[in-house]
Amino acid sequence: MDLFHALSDEDGKLSALEKKLAHLVLENVDFVVNSSIIDLAGRAGVSPPTVTRFCRRLGCQSFSDFKMQLARMTYVGLRYLKPEVPTATPAEVAEDIVTKAQNALFQLHRQLDLKALDEAAHLLRGADFIQAFGASGNSAMIVNELHNRLFRLGCRINASNDHNMNLMLSAAAQAGTVVFGSSFTGRDLGLVRCLDLLRQRAIPTIVITQSNSPVAAAADVLIAIDMPEGKNIFRPTSTRFAYLGAIDILANLVAYADRNKALKALRGIKEELVRHRDGDDRQLLGD
């Protein structure tokens, strides 16, 4: 399914002409998607059968299958292979940001470890109390969001963004507590210190962070988010969307782990909001 990877030919499995084709395709996705095999062959200076073989080698069933897969990726997946151009007009900025956010979500979906998420959800659902630790702007947002999602589901949860505080909270954590940590870089040493302490004290920990990082190593359950960084395409900005998506999935799984509890809590909040505001129940649960 990974056309994407295949086209960049990291394994060097393509022949010379096929490389040429791959290059042409990556540079002119729009053209390829809207042209026939004859046009493409003509433009690449090869024969149609070569194109067919190229598609097969890429793992597609046929040329049209290839075009389809390509078309499906263009919106979300392929653009980042192009060199980054300095965007200027508002329209370009908007397109760039939306595309990258969608890419981040796309990547999230591809690399999601559902087992880890499910395990995390059950841990959280079973906890008497949850501590959520983040730091700096991005992780702070993530743990606040976790707080915002989970308290609605009847979880007892506290979010904290202060390293010293986190350390004290870790030291004071009682059995039944589960700690959730977020670090985009995986190098938040303050968080690592907390996790080490918690492990000694047999308090279960869950982190959302980069795999192969100190934070990842120090936790019990890892929700890995690895966005390509080498090409500096996914700036922290768009990575946030992946984290946020992961939090939403996690929260949803927590809700489903005990639907009745979640429903009861949600209903209570909703009623209170409606009573408190002007009876307009079109309002969301939390503006």
Added chain:
Amino acid sequence: MDLFHALSDEDGKLSALEKKLAHLVLENVDFVVNSSIIDLAGRAGVSPPTVTRFCRRLGCQSFSDFKMQLARMTYVGLRYLKPEVPTATPAEVAEDIVTKAQNALFQLHRQLDLKALDEAAHLLRGADFIQAFGASGNSAMIVNELHNRLFRLGCRINASNDHNMNLMLSAAAQAGTVVFGSSFTGRDLGLVRCLDLLRQRAIPTIVITQSNSPVAAAADVLIAIDMPEGKNIFRPTSTRFAYLGAIDILANLVAYADRNKALKALRGIKEELVRHRDGDDRQLLGD
């Protein structure tokens, strides 16, 4: 270009068989995208020429053009026409949330008012001081994010989520201040009160909210985010992605409105972080 709209046949321009086709397509996008005109015609119980005519009427050049356009939309745009099914497995939950988040971003991109965003960006860039008002979980996150994005660009900004506080801050606002408000519902009456007060005092205001809402009416610049609500498909959860995307675009436009200032501020933050942490500059600006 709007296949989407055409397929739902709101103008009633399709004939009986074409309606049948449209229906089939919406229900079985994956099938259609991967089948030939003959398969599709067979399954719909019509002749191939009818399918060709159907595609033309929808504004496509040919059947393959139609398939391409469809393929490009499926990932992001079409799914929400399907009736909501109760999702159960982690994989389904993940797919559902990712899809909806991407839909929200897709919708955001479609309906974005770039002029308003650009105007907002210039107002913010020119402000001596920015107050950002939100309330409840979602808008609080949004204004915090705005704070998190803009302080890096050298803006003086304060985010506040407390209605009473907001009112006091509004009353105390001096010339040169610009106020930014967020409300997902557009019915945050506390925010409306602030905006009214600010208008009297000639302090410029920007809001991100639903159009045709009290909040929208009370502000000078409106960044409208209207997500379909009737079908209850976009839960607040996924709408957040659209808001967050809009904030990112806005922040980026603010940066571009005065690149030097933004660069200088960013560089300063980066240096400080690197010096302060273990010299590992792979770290993002804010974990």
Added chain:
DNA sequence: CATTCATGAAAATAAATTTCTCCTCTGCGT
């Protein structure tokens, strides 16, 4: 020198569109 692999020409197949014809419905005049 044999084998493998890449490639294209030509043939065969499959797909899509055009043309032509028929049918149905609608509106209008008798």
Added chain:
DNA sequence: ACGCAGAGGAGAAATTTATTTTCATGAATG
């Protein structure tokens, strides 16, 4: 009410176009 012209929808068959297969050739490798 009846019939008739015209418009538009639909499919059969023919045509065109696109794609794949088969087969032959030539280059590279061991």
